[in-house]
Structures are given as C-alpha cells and as structure tokens.
Amino acid sequence: MDLAIAGKTALVTGASGGLGRAIAVALAAEGVNVAIAARRADALEETAKLIENAGGRALPLVWDLSDLAIIDDRISKIEDEFGPCEILVNNTGGPPPHAAVGAAAELWASQFNAMVLSVIGITDRVLPAMRRAQWGRVITTASSGVIAPLPNLALSNALRLSLVGWSKTLAAEVAGEGVTVNVVAPGRIDTDRVRALDAARAGRESRTVEEVSAASRLTIPAGRYGRPEEFSAMVAFLAGRPASYITGSIHRVDGGLLGSI
Structure with missing residues (x-):
C-alpha cells in the first residue's frame, strides 16, 4: 500500500531506541523526512544511520522533553531544515514502576511534566501549521494500561490515561481541518x-x-x-493518507493480550 506521505516532515520523540526508533525507520522507509528527539546524542546518531539506510533524511535533536522551555527552539530547527512538521509522533519513555500508594508528589509532578505537559506543548506548537495546511497527523503512543491498568505501574496507568482524554478531545476539535489524532497502545x-x-x-x-x-x-x-516493527507498521499506516478518516481512536497492537472488547 502506498501511504502517499513521501516528502512529508515528521517528528518522532523518544527515538533513541525501542518503539520510537522503529517508528522513525518505518516513516523513513515511506520517504518521510524524520526529525528524531531524545536525550542521548549517541543513540540518536544510531537511529539517524538506520533512517538513512532506509532511504530517508534524519535530523537528530538532543532534547530533554521535561524541559518545556526549549520546545519552540527545537521545532524551529525542524522547520528550518525540513519545513513545517506534518506528522507528530508523541512517544515518551515510561515512568518507573510504582504502586498507587506512596509515590512522592515530586515524582508525580516530574513525570507529569515529562510525559503529559511535554506532549501537549509540542502538539500545540506544531498544530497551527497543520491547520493552515488542512493536513496533519498527531499520533501518541500509550500502553495497554490505558485499557486495563497494569499492576505496579500506577504512574503510567494514570498519566497515559490523561493523554487519552486529551487526545480524544483534541481529535474532535481539529477533525474538520484535515488533522487526525489517534492513540496507539502497545502490549508486550x-x-x-x-x-x-x-x-x-x-x-x-x-x-x-x-x-x-x-x-x-x-x-x-x-x-x-511483539516486534517493534510490528508496532511501527500501525503508526506508519495512521500517518498515511489512506487513514484520513480514522481519528479519535485507540489502536491496540498486543497480539490479542487484552480480553476486553
């Protein structure tokens, strides 16, 4: 299937490895110019090489997502290199395992800043250009815990669920402007x-x-x-033109793990 996104510009956060790296490479294979963000420069360079091997162009950005003050600077670098961001993949690292009881307020606050406020801030920064162009994709990775909360992952369950509520609300606000907003939930x-x-x-x-x-x-x-490339295939599809009528949804990639309908 031709996803018809060659030449588009994407930002993939958390792209130093795992799901983020696989997503960046999958988009590059479709001809997308991919800006990749993470804290570790060496890991970003490894991802950049994989993107180039897949036939794409990469822009590595050393970026601590918890630092909300640098969002405009990093997005401006993407715009200078590739043009406006048309595909945004919000992929944040998971918080440490913890029970629902006893987590320090400072831990909740720091993780909310890194996992939730960063996603909202980056999305708010790139949305105006998407709306002007009447085309855009906002895809946020979550966890199977947003459907069936996972034991000892209270921070992840709660914070990722807040992103689901935000994503669903945003989807309704921009659907008429050619911008789709979806969540992809990995299993194991x-x-x-x-x-x-x-x-x-x-x-x-x-x-x-x-x-x-x-x-x-x-x-x-x-x-x-599952394999990371099996997850990234779903993200790439949602980024493509054939998925233009899919928005406001949660898409599971879990091998049938969750028993709920």
Missing part, C-alpha cells in the same frame, strides 16, 4: 522497557527473568512478544 513488545519491567518483576517475586517472561507469553494469544 520486545523492547528494553519491557525487558526492564520483566527484570523488576522477577526481583519482586524472587523468580528468574526467564520465568517471568515465559509466564507473560502464556497470557498472550499470539504466544510471543
């Missing part, structure tokens, strides 16, 4: 984040990581963890 995708969560659970339960991973796979109808 084989990334460093999921491996770290498996390791943390193993430590809490005095089991090996292999035992925890095997038990987790048994809960997935597909019988395995």
